[in-house]
Amino acid sequence: MTAVLLIDDHEMFREALVMALGNAVPALTLHPAASGKEALEVLDRNPSIVHVIMDFYLPDVTGPELLMRLRQQRAALRILVVSASQDPEDQRRAMDAGAQGFLSKAASCQELAAALDTMNATASGTAHDAPAFSSPPGLQDETALLRALTPRQNEVLRLMCDGLRNKEISERLNMSEKTVKTHVTAILSTLGALNRTQATLVARRGGLACP
Structure with a gap:
């Protein structure tokens, strides 16, 4: 470790x-x-x-x-x-x-x-050795990553693509802002994204209907 x-x-x-x-x-x-x-x-x-x-x-x-x-x-x-x-x-x-x-x-x-x-x-001093922090195979496949999301997370991600913030998403989907935040955190983790912008780019490349 x-x-x-x-x-x-x-x-x-x-x-x-x-x-x-x-x-x-x-x-x-x-x-x-x-x-x-x-x-x-x-x-x-x-x-x-x-x-x-x-x-x-x-x-x-x-x-x-x-x-x-x-x-x-x-x-x-x-x-x-x-x-x-x-x-x-x-x-x-x-x-x-x-x-x-x-x-x-x-x-x-x-x-x-x-x-x-x-x-x-x-x-x-092992710059030419195999990477010590290798990424799991297939992690770059955006379509596969999107399939790993739940239907609710997909809904949240679509609204993120529309530029909506957590409060606006909570109002649109009739859920608490805390629940939205939990979904967003899970989405970023599943997609391997560091922020909402990256998640949106993954969604677009993976074929999710985003503007």
Whole structure:
């Protein structure tokens, strides 16, 4: 098992990523944290953590500062920044502060697993060996992924494709907003998507009727 510290202040994204990576890469043990302060505490309690996936913008600490503090606490960490930012300057600042990689939140779960694998291979000096974090066969088959959804989840996904938010979906389908959130989290996990935009793209490629 490989222990990974996951730092992101957006609860829904964090939960969806834990589920998606847990399904795609069962060999990972994920330790979530919602802030820089919590992340440092989790790291201190878990000496087995070797990788970090972190957002670059957190409410209590800047990205470069957290990167430096993580490295001060455990110098051998391999750190991947996953951010919604498209600014090349943010990427430069992250790498200068000690990150091994910088990935967009629009990336697929498979791309994220591949980035972790690359960092792991680089750290161990086995970059030409078989990937340590391989994805299960057929995960790229969007049609098969869509078939794994329940009828209700398909309804929710169609409304997500229409651009509706959770509150609007709850009103349209006459269910609580909490239930909608549960469905959305399950959809992201099943599709291996990190966010609603990725889920919509999978739905379109898989033939779901989306605008």
